[in-house]
Each structure stands twice: as structure tokens, then as C-alpha cells.
Amino acid sequence: MSNIADKFEELGVIPVVVLNDSKDALPLAKALVEGGLPCAEVTFRTEAAEESIRLMHEAYPDMVLAAGTVLTTEQVDRAVAAGASVIVSPGFDPEVVDYCISKNIPVMPGIVTPSELAQAVKRGLTRVKFFPATAAGGIKMIKAMCAAYTTVRIMPTGGINTSNLEEFLSCDKIFCCGGSWMVKGDMIKAGEFDKIQKMTEEAVALVKEIRSK
Ligand SMILES: O=C[C@H](O)COP(=O)(O)O
Numbered sequence: 466m467s468n469i470a471d472k473f474e475e476l477g478v479i480p481v482v483v484l485n486d487s488k489d490a491l492p493l494a495k496a497l498v499e500g501g502l503p504c505a506e507v508t509f510r511t512e513a514a515e516e517s518i519r520l521m522h523e524a525y526p527d528m529v530l531a532a533g534t535v536l537t538t539e540q541v542d543r544a545v546a547a548g549a550s551v552i553v554s555p556g557f558d559p560e561v562v563d564y565c566i567s568k569n570i571p572v573m574p575g576i577v578t579p580s581e582l583a584q585a586v587k588r589g590l591t592r593v594k595f596f597p598a599t600a601a602g603g604i605k606m607i608k609a610m611c612a613a614y615t616t617v618r619i620m621p622t623g624g625i626n627t628s629n630l631e632e633f634l635s636c637d638k639i640f641c642c643g644g645s646w647m648v649k650g651d652m653i654k655a656g657e658f659d660k661i662q663k664m665t666e667e668a669v670a671l672v673k674e675i676r677s678k
């Protein structure tokens with residue numbers, strides 16, 4: 466897990482993707498890799514997720530691929546077989562988390578309350594997602610919760626974009642942020658992969674600027 470968490474921290478931003486058609490997987494991966502973010506959270510919100518992860522992993526084996534919106538243990542198995550190296554979920558499902566732990570599969574479950582965070586800490590997890598980040602209290606909530614749970618670091622996701630990235634990334638409790646602003650569905654649908662690459666480059670530059678302060 467620490468390799469993946471370190472890589473996510475180095476990159477700062479993890480694009481959260483919904484792919485409706487696996488034909489978009491390779492142009493998307495190319496745009497992300499060439500834009501400077503060799504990573505993605507491909508959400509199991511669509512049937513295309515598994516095949517998309519497989520195609521991306523085969524073409525770009527160094528890309529760090531998370532499977533997102535993983536809601537069942539069966540999806541865990543499919544995601545890992547396709548090439549995902551970490552399992553992410555919007556909420557804390559003990560069955561999915563315990564399954565991943567029992568199989569030594571890195572997992573970053575979503576939490577939003579101290580009670581859920583306590584469940585993660587009890588299982589020895591040191592990295593969790595905070596979702597939906599801005600709707601659930603944003604940076605104030607993260608700081609307040611992490612004051613009590615000092616062993617975990619957070620990947621906020623939901624409502625993050627270029628206008629509020631700095632307030633999240635400036636907090637040392639946060640190791641990276643998830644966001645979809647550079648991989649929006651309308652751009653993917655329109656085949657605007659140049660635009661995606663440009664927005665990815667801008668995200669990378671913004672992370673660098675924030676971290677240089
Ligand atoms: O459900 C949404 C994804 O987790 C990412 O959130 P976002 O579109 O607000 O960046």
C-alpha cells in the first residue's frame with residue numbers, strides 16, 4: 466500500500482473517471498500520461514470499467530490504476546484481475562474492506578464521519594477517502610476529525626477543482642485529492658482528449674505551484 470499512497474502523494478491529484486465505452490480508455494490514458502498524471506480512478510459505475518482498466522494497464526503498465534465505486538467483493542476480484550492496484554469505494558463497507566485486507570489488496574474506503582474513520586483505524590488502514598468532500602464539510606471537517614485520529618491521512622474527493630485545490634492540498638493531513646474536473650464525461654464523449662491533456666497539464670502545474678509555497 467505504501468508505494469501506491471506515496472505515488473498518489475507525489476502526483477497530488479487523482480483523476481476520477483466514468484467511462485461509458487472502453488474505446489475511450491486508451492486515448493484517455495494517453496492524455497493523462499502525457500499530461501503528467503499517470504494515474505486514474507476508474508469507477509465501476511459503468512459496465513466499461515473493467516475492460517477499460519484492462520486496456521489501460523496493458524498499454525501503460527506503469528500507470529497507477531485505482532478501481533473506484535467498488536461496492537462488492539466480486540467487483541474487487543474483477544478490478545484486480547483487470548490490473549487495478551488499489552480498491553476505492555465511496556463509503557465504508559466492512560465486507561469489502563475486510564475482503565481486501567484478507568487478500569492483501571490495497572484499499573482506500575470512503576469515510577465521512579468519525580465513526581467510519583474509527584472502523585478504518587481499527588483495521589490498521591492509514592489512507593482513506595473522504596467523500597463527498599465539499600458537501601460533507603470540506604477541510605474544516607477533515608482537520609477536526611484528524612485531530613482525533615492521528616494515524617490516518619485523507620484523500621478528499623467530491624467538489625474539488627482548481628478553485629479550491631489549494632485549501633485541501635495545503636493541509637498536511639491530506640496526501641492527495643481526487644477530482645473529475647479534467648476528465649469530465651462531456652469531454653470524453655466529444656473525444657476532446659487534447660483538452661483533457663491540457664487540463665491535466667494545468668492540474669499538474671497547479672499542484673507544483675501549491676507545493677512550492
Ligand atoms: O462522484 C464524483 C467523483 O467522486 C468525483 O467528484 P467530482 O466530480 O466532484 O470531482
Ligand SMILES: CC(=O)C(=O)O
Nearest residue numbers: 533534553554555596
Ligand atoms: C466517489 C468515490 O470515491 C467512488 O465512487 O469510489
